[in-house]
Amino acid sequence: MLQHFGPQVINLLAAVLLLLAFAMLSQRRILSLINLFAAQGFVLFLSTALVAALTDQKHLYVSAAVTLVLKVTLLPWILHRLIRRLNVKWDVETLINIPTTMLVGILLVILAFNLAAPISQLAGTVTRSTLGIALASMLLSFMMMITRSKAVPQVIGFLSMENGLFFAATAAVYGMPMVVELGVALDVLVAALILGIFIFEIRERFDTLDTRHLEKLKEH
Amino acid sequence: MPIELLALLLSPLAGSAVLALVGHRPRAAEVNAVFSSLSFAAAAVLVARVIESGPLVALGEQLFVDSLNVFLVALTAFVAMTTSFFSRPYMRVERDHRRVTGPGMRLYHSMYQLFSFTMLLVLTTNNLGVMWVAMEAATLTTVLLVALYRTHASLEAAWKYFILCGVGIAQALFGTILVYFAAEKVLGPGTGSLLWTHLDAVKTELQPTVMSIAFVFLLVGYGTKVGLVPLHNWLPDAHAEGPTPISAVLSGLLLNVALYALIRCKVITDGALERPFASALLMGFGLVSVVVAAFFLSRQRDVKRMFAYSSIEHMGLITFAFGMGGPVASFAGLLHMTVHSLTKSAIFFTAGHAAQQTGTQLMENIRGLAQVTPTVGWGLMLGTVAILGMPPFGVFASEFLILTTTIAVQPWAAPVLLLSLGVSFAAIFGKVQPLVFGEPTAARLPHPPALVPVFTHLALVLMLGLFIPPSLADWYRQAARLIG
Numbered sequence: 001m002l003q004h005f006g007p008q009v010i011n012l013l014a015a016v017l018l019l020l021a022f023a024m025l026s027q028r029r030i031l032s033l034i035n036l037f038a039a040q041g042f043v044l045f046l047s048t049a050l051v052a053a054l055t056d057q058k059h060l061y062v063s064a065a066v067t068l069v070l071k072v073t074l075l076p077w078i079l080h081r082l083i084r085r086l087n088v089k090w091d092v093e094t095l096i097n098i099p100t101t102m103l104v105g106i107l108l109v110i111l112a113f114n115l116a117a118p119i120s121q122l123a124g125t126v127t128r129s130t131l132g133i134a135l136a137s138m139l140l141s142f143m144m145m146i147t148r149s150k151a152v153p154q155v156i157g158f159l160s161m162e163n164g165l166f167f168a169a170t171a172a173v174y175g176m177p178m179v180v181e182l183g184v185a186l187d188v189l190v191a192a193l194i195l196g197i198f199i200f201e202i203r204e205r206f207d208t209l210d211t212r213h214l215e216k217l218k219e220h
Numbered sequence: 221m222p223i224e225l226l227a228l229l230l231s232p233l234a235g236s237a238v239l240a241l242v243g244h245r246p247r248a249a250e251v252n253a254v255f256s257s258l259s260f261a262a263a264a265v266l267v268a269r270v271i272e273s274g275p276l277v278a279l280g281e282q283l284f285v286d287s288l289n290v291f292l293v294a295l296t297a298f299v300a301m302t303t304s305f306f307s308r309p310y311m312r313v314e315r316d317h318r319r320v321t322g323p324g325m326r327l328y329h330s331m332y333q334l335f336s337f338t339m340l341l342v343l344t345t346n347n348l349g350v351m352w353v354a355m356e357a358a359t360l361t362t363v364l365l366v367a368l369y370r371t372h373a374s375l376e377a378a379w380k381y382f383i384l385c386g387v388g389i390a391q392a393l394f395g396t397i398l399v400y401f402a403a404e405k406v407l408g409p410g411t412g413s414l415l416w417t418h419l420d421a422v423k424t425e426l427q428p429t430v431m432s433i434a435f436v437f438l439l440v441g442y443g444t445k446v447g448l449v450p451l452h453n454w455l456p457d458a459h460a461e462g463p464t465p466i467s468a469v470l471s472g473l474l475l476n477v478a479l480y481a482l483i484r485c486k487v488i489t490d491g492a493l494e495r496p497f498a499s500a501l502l503m504g505f506g507l508v509s510v511v512v513a514a515f516f517l518s519r520q521r522d523v524k525r526m527f528a529y530s531s532i533e534h535m536g537l538i539t540f541a542f543g544m545g546g547p548v549a550s551f552a553g554l555l556h557m558t559v560h561s562l563t564k565s566a567i568f569f570t571a572g573h574a575a576q577q578t579g580t581q582l583m584e585n586i587r588g589l590a591q592v593t594p595t596v597g598w599g600l601m602l603g604t605v606a607i608l609g610m611p612p613f614g615v616f617a618s619e620f621l622i623l624t625t626t627i628a629v630q631p632w633a634a635p636v637l638l639l640s641l642g643v644s645f646a647a648i649f650g651k652v653q654p655l656v657f658g659e660p661t662a663a664r665l666p667h668p669p670a671l672v673p674v675f676t677h678l679a680l681v682l683m684l685g686l687f688i689p690p691s692l693a694d695w696y697r698q699a700a701r702l703i704g
Binding site (some may be wrong): 063093106119126145172173177184197198206 | 319349352353357363364371376378379380383386394396398400401404405409411414427428429433507517
């Protein structure tokens with residue numbers, strides 16, 4: 001049963017991941033953005049656990065657990081607290097309007113699939129068709145970071161880019177060796193904490209979280 | 221596991237833990253220097269061992285030292301040590317000026333040691349995944365240091381540094397995943413497939429398409445940290461706004477370490493591909509960096525920012541040299557890494573003191589350093605002459621080797637390089653000369669500056685220009701052979 005439907009379910013989850021990436025790109029409200037990020041983490045957890053069950057790779061269970069703790073609970077919780085402490089009422093502002101962003105996003109997906117095609121053909125894993133999606137969602141998060149002007153959405157973009165990378169690792173190679181995966185998870189957690197501290201500092205100094213004010217250092 | 225390798229890594233790690241507790245005390249700067257000196261002593265013993273008995277692996281093959289990285293380990297530990305000597309009086313002045321508080325000093329000292337640890341880990345690890353983790357950790361430790369003064373400009377610089385390097389380094393992780401993907405086909409799953417020594421052994425069997433895509437991602441990722449144009453935007457800001465000791469180690473060490481990671485990846489990619497794909501990319505990025513940085517130099521008004529652009533230029537030159545490859549160009553690249561690191565940190569030391577004496581980093585307001593404090597003024601002048609590639613300093617030797625090889629191997633690039641070097645000479649020399657001579661605006665420092673590091677570095681660079689000891693030359697040749 002599992003062996004039969006497993007790969008198809010993983011493809012389904014990959015599609016959901018891509019949809020979530022697009023949803024994040026078009027989302028204007030900051031709270032919904034955090035919830036979408038948590039949802040993305042949850043899809044990642046499901047797919048990792050499923051790949052673990054399909055391939056019987058013990059260390060993937062551990063990374064699935066780490067994903068659940070870190071990306072579904074801890075990071076969204078930190079972000080929610082951050083929003084509450086900052087008492088922000090604004091919605092997400094974008095530098096480019098959303099329809100244009102979506103169109104560019106579609107082009108990015110096409111690019112990602114083309115880039116991943118030669119690699120996918122070589123993959124022997126049950127999940128090989130998903131590598132393109134992983135790359136696409138990475139590029140979409142990257143784009144989100146560029147097009148948002150506020151600090152918090154940029155942070156969420158940064159974290160969700162890491163989700164895309166993690167999915168790529170699971171899809172192409174059944175996850176990286178344990179020591180690397182734990183190291184990456186630690187780096188992401190520390191990065192999120194430092195960014196949190198930073199956001200407070202920026203607001204204290206500039207009375208705003210709009211990173212467009214961070215444009216004083218330019219060539220004269 | 222050899223005791224000196226353990227000491228090399230553990231002393232900065234222990235130092236960071238100790239200084240996290242006592243880093244604000246009056247004697248913390250001395251403690252900081254002691255830990256950095258310990259780590260350098262361990263590096264010296266390690267060099268002796270590797271020269272004597274060849275490459276070694278340790279800790280279940282997780283650590284690996286050969287002639288290529290032991291040379292950078294020694295350089296990194298040395299500059300980290302001299303910078304810790306310099307940082308003692310420098311940070312004391314900063315504290316007197318109330319630019320840093322007690323907790324700030326604790327953060328500074330602790331992160332300084334942790335940063336040294338992460339760089340040494342990037343250099344000694346055999347695992348490409350751990351290399352990535354340590355590289356990202358190096359960004360994280362320095363990002364708080366760039367923002368140490370909590371000013372508008374420093375926060376902006378740190379935010380830019382974090383976001384750009386974070387995005388860049390994410391590309392490198394994707395590249396690492398692809399390398400693992402290619403290696404797993406040959407070596408099977410597990411940690412073994414990410415170990416550089418294993419990859420090096422089977423590099424001809426790795427799938428070429430995957431490796432070429434992987435190298436592009438790795439180049440963009442680690443290239444961001446090297447400061448290659450067009451990925452260099454974070455670099456001038458981070459160097460100009462952070463405390464000077466951090467500018468010195470960022471420019472003198474972190475850029476080298478990132479380039480080292482790139483070289484390791486290039487060696488594997490070259491093995492997998494028959495055509496010189498990686499070399500062409502390195503040459504292209506290197507040349508663009510040299511040209512763009514040279515033309516940006518003349519527009520700079522901030523002294524540290526100007527020398528940050530000069531770092532981009534020199535890293536571009538080194539990248540170009542490694543891209544050309546061959547025994548002479550790789551030799552010159554390694555020599556240039558050494559002399560650039562020594563000279564540039566010496567320049568930042570003096571430029572930092574000059575900024576403290578005049579209360580500004582804007583060059584139009586700094587005048588007559590030589591008259592007020594001759595050591596600072598002449599240190600800056602000599603350092604500038606050295607970095608511009610004037611004989612008899614070592615930078616001349618390495619640039620000469622790079623240029624002559626370019627004329628022989630890639631003649632089309634030679635005029636471009638010469639023109640850029642000429643433009644940067646005119647820009648830097650014209651700006652630094654009035655800083656040193658002219659009507660003084662500088663005041664004396666409340667504490668005597670630590671200029672021993674400056675003149676030690678410059679003396680070493682002078683020595684490398686006049687005479688490279690045969691054992692050192694031999695060592696460079698061995699390392700150059702590894703690069704290919």
